[in-house]
Amino acid sequence: MNDAARYQRQILLPGIGIKGQQLLQDAKVLVIGAGGLGCPALQYLVAAGVGTIGIVDGDTVDITNLHRQILYGNADLHHQKALVAKEKLLQLNPGCTINAYPYFIDPSNAFDLASRYDIVLDGSDNFGTRYMINDICVLLRKPLVYGSIYRFEGQVAVFNYLLPDGTYSAQYRDLFPEPPAENTIPNCAEAGVLGVLPGIIGSMQANEVIKLIIKTGKPLINQLLTYNALTNESYNLAFDYTLTGKKGVPSNRAAFEDTLYDIACSNNRPLNIVSVDAAVFDTMINNENIQIIDVRETGELPLVNQFNHVQIPLSIWNEHLVNREQDILLFCQSGVRSKKAANAIASHIVNKTIFNLEGGINAWLAYKSNHI
Amino acid sequence: MEITIVAFGQLAEITGKQSWKLQGIPDITALKQILETNFPAIKNINYQVAIDKKITKENAVLADQSTVALLPPFSGG
Numbered sequence: 327m328n329d330a331a332r333y334q335r336q337i338l339l340p341g342i343g344i345k346g347q348q349l350l351q352d353a354k355v356l357v358i359g360a361g362g363l364g365c366p367a368l369q370y371l372v373a374a375g376v377g378t379i380g381i382v383d384g385d386t387v388d389i390t391n392l393h394r395q396i397l398y399g400n401a402d403l404h405h406q407k408a409l410v411a412k413e414k415l416l417q418l419n420p421g422c423t424i425n426a427y428p429y430f431i432d433p434s435n436a437f438d439l440a441s442r443y444d445i446v447l448d449g450s451d452n453f454g455t456r457y458m459i460n461d462i463c464v465l466l467r468k469p470l471v472y473g474s475i476y477r478f479e480g481q482v483a484v485f486n487y488l489l490p491d492g493t494y495s496a497q498y499r500d501l502f503p504e505p506p507a508e509n510t511i512p513n514c515a516e517a518g519v520l521g522v523l524p525g526i527i528g529s530m531q532a533n534e535v536i537k538l539i540i541k542t543g544k545p546l547i548n549q550l551l552t553y554n555a556l557t558n559e560s561y562n563l564a565f566d567y568t569l570t571g572k573k574g575v576p577s578n579r580a581a582f583e584d585t586l587y588d589i590a591c592s593n594n595r596p597l598n599i600v601s602v603d604a605a606v607f608d609t610m611i612n613n614e615n616i617q618i619i620d621v622r623e624t625g626e627l628p629l630v631n632q633f634n635h636v637q638i639p640l641s642i643w644n645e646h647l648v649n650r651e652q653d654i655l656l657f658c659q660s661g662v663r664s665k666k667a668a669n670a671i672a673s674h675i676v677n678k679t680i681f682n683l684e685g686g687i688n689a690w691l692a693y694k695s696n697h698i
Numbered sequence: 699m700e701i702t703i704v705a706f707g708q709l710a711e712i713t714g715k716q717s718w719k720l721q722g723i724p725d726i727t728a729l730k731q732i733l734e735t736n737f738p739a740i741k742n743i744n745y746q747v748a749i750d751k752k753i754t755k756e757n758a759v760l761a762d763q764s765t766v767a768l769l770p771p772f773s774g775g
Contacts, residue, residue: 363775451775476707476772501753502771506744511708511773519774550753552706552769557716561704563767565753600742609738679739 329421333375341542347375353539354378356443358431358459360407361385362394362524363473363531364449369397370532371447372415376539378423379415380443383407384430394521431455433583436462445538447471447531453505454588460485460498464575465582469538472498473531477517478555480527484534484545493567495547500571505588510600517598518676523555599668599680602655604693607683610655616681618655619648621667626659630687632694643667645674657683657690699723699762707770712739727757729766745770 330337333347353376357364360383371379387395387402387410395407402410408426415424431439431450440446440462448459448470456474463470463486470485485497530551537543546562553560576582602610610616611633618635621643638647640663648654648671656664661684668680683690700721710716713733723729726747734741746753748767749760760766 359775361775449775451773453771453773456773473775474772475774476770479707479772481772502744502746504744506771507742510742510744511771517774524775550769554716561706561751561767563748563751563753563769565748568755570755600739602738602742606738606741609735681739 329375332419332421336374342540346540346542349540350375350536351377353445354380354443355445355447355535355539356380356382356440357447357449358382358455359449359451360395360397360411361391361449361451362475362519362521363528364447365395365397365411366525366528367447367449367473367532367535368411368415369418370529371535372419372422372424374532374536375419376422376535378425378443380425380427380439381408381411382427382429382431382439383411384428394519394524396521396525431458433458433585433587437466437579437582440466440468443468445469445471445535447535448473449528449531452588453511456498457505458585458587461575461582461585464494464497465579467494470497471531471534471538473527475519475523475527476511478520478523480523480530480553480555481550482527482530482534482546482553483550484538484547487538487545487547489547496565496567497571497575499574500568501550501565503568503570503574507601520555526553526555598675598678599665599672599682601665601684602681603684604689605697607655607657607681607690608693608697610681616653616655617649618657619667620687621656621658621664628687628691640667643670645671648675650675650678653679653681655681655683658686660686660688662686699760701729701760701763702765703729704765704767706768707772708743709740709745709768709770712737712743723760725757725759726754726766729760733768743770 336342337347355376357368360381385407386404387398397411397414406428408428412424412426446463446468469487472483474481487495534545537545550563576585620635620637621640623639656667658664664682668682702719704717705713746769
């Protein structure tokens with residue numbers, strides 16, 4: 327130990343000591359995503375003296391990141407997050423070995439990246455990456471410290487931890503077996519996020535990583551912690567290993583590399599659009615809190631007079647023509663143009679949902695003719 | 699018979715409340731039906747259910763004073 331003074335305050339703690347500090351020094355942690363969760367997690371892991379840290383992030387620093395991604399400042403705009411993070415973290419603690427991987431993790435590189443580390447921390451921001459990280463950790467038998475956020479709420483858990491009986495604890499697919507359908511759950515880019523929340527959740531993830539390394543305390547094994555920043559309430563839910571979860575994970579490296587994870591850049595994907603089928607649409611047409619809009623051109627048939635709505639043709643469509651204070655329900659003939667219309671305005675609609683009638687008015691008319 | 703519902707994330711937003719009480723709900727299937735009738739947007743959410751802080755994948759009978767948590771996945775980071 328060449329830097330005892332640096333770690334003196336934590337070496338004093340029961341359960342850590344010189345031995346615990348050495349365990350931290352020997353540990354290798356891969357942090358995926360150097361964003362809202364990754365920044366605070368990285369800072370605390372580096373400060374605590376974790377010996378080797380990998381940072382995977384292919385993104386560059388954007389002005390909208392700065393309110394929560396606290397490793398970065400104005401001077402870092404448009405620079406690679408992984409490289410900037412490495413530089414800042416080495417200033418914080420030059421004793422750490424920091425490996426920057428300035429590209430996105432994907433099925434072709436995940437195996438190599440994760441196999442070099444003992445513990446993986448998920449600080450990603452989209453479901454495709456989260457499922458991919460989970461699956462690679464199950465395949466490589468690495469513990470995964472998961473964290474995710476939505477507006478003022480966060481979730482933290484430890485997945486796939488080797489238990490004393492030789493089995494592994496529950497994983498992400500035991501909790502949520504499959505990714506949700508596209509566009510049903512908004513992320514930070516669409517839903518908004520308070521900067522402090524990922525700070526809290528990312529710090530909790532770092533805390534779990536440290537507990538796993540020094541084998542102290544009760545990590546969130548087979549448990550999901552949820553935290554609400556508005557109420558300060560936390561809620562722990564227990565969950566178990568399931569056969570369904572196990573079956574969801576590709577069976578080997580080749581199958582993993584062939585799996586299509588939806589890891590498209592989340593910032594480009596409006597997620598406040600929800601597709602509804604004719605049956606659901608039918609339950610919504612008399613709801614005064616939803617504005618219903620026909621995006622077909624004027625004069626198109628069939629004319630719709632069975633429920634109140636307005637017509638704003640796609641040819642003149644823009645976000646200023648809709649009431650942005652209300653949820654919006656769009657329809658056209660077959661569902662194609664209304665989806666286009668939804669995508670066109672989604673980034674301008676804050677805190678409201680844009681519903682799109684799948685199959686268009688044709689589908690609803692067919693539904694009505696079968697349900698009189 | 700009374701149960702307490704606790705909703706998280708989008709489910710709290712759709713229902714407009716984080717916690718409320720319901721009477722006379724025999725099991726999880728009945729609860730989901732009532733929720734989806736009252737709040738159709740819930741049908742689009744892939745949520746998990748926990749009874750008394752334990753995630754359950756099956757339809758389970760609800761006992762008096764149970765607390766049922768409705769948990770959507772979060773993706774943000």
